[in-house]
Amino acid sequence: MTGIMKTQIDWIPLSLGGVRPTQGKTLAVMQVSGGSQSFNAVNQLRILGRWMRLLTIPNQSSTPKAFLEFDGAGRMKPSPFYDRVVDVMEELMKFTILARDSKDYLLDRYSERKESAEELSVRVNQKAI
Numbered sequence: 001m002t003g004i005m006k007t008q009i010d011w012i013p014l015s016l017g018g019v020r021p022t023q024g025k026t027l028a029v030m031q032v033s034g035g036s037q038s039f040n041a042v043n044q045l046r047i048l049g050r051w052m053r054l055l056t057i058p059n060q061s062s063t064p065k066a067f068l069e070f071d072g073a074g075r076m077k078p079s080p081f082y083d084r085v086v087d088v089m090e091e092l093m094k095f096t097i098l099a100r101d102s103k104d105y106l107l108d109r110y111s112e113r114k115e116s117a118e119e120l121s122v123r124v125n126q127k128a129i
Contacts, residue, residue: 022052022054023054024053024106025055026054026055026057026095027057027092028057028060028088028091029042029046029056030060030061030062030063030088031063032063032069033062033064034067035065036065037064038064039060039062042060042062046060055095055106057088057091057092057095059088059091061081061085063081063085069081069082
């Protein structure tokens with residue numbers, strides 16, 4: 001997950017100013033670790049998600065000692081950790097569906113409307129051609 005978000009950050013075009021290509025998309029945050037459970041990475045990913053203007057769902061998942069949670073075929077074994085992953089994915093789907101039709105409204109920002117209005121005014125009110 002961290003690699004995916006890092007790639008998103010690296011490829012954000014700077015020419016768009018405050019508009020981010022990620023804004024308005026939904027984000028679920030989950031982590032696996034080889035040792036004990038820690039929410040430091042999850043919390044940092046939530047901060048990055050907000051910075052990227054992603055709609056970060058409230059639920060999250062952290063699976064400690066992940067090497068014990070998968071079978072030989074690479075599938076996660078039934079456990080409370082598995083149940084939590086399914087819960088997070090269901091919530092991601094629900095928030096995505098809820099936000100989908102409201103995307104234009106949710107992404108509408110005063111500062112971006114103001115900037116666009118000023119640019120339009122400069123273009124329309126030219127003193128010479």
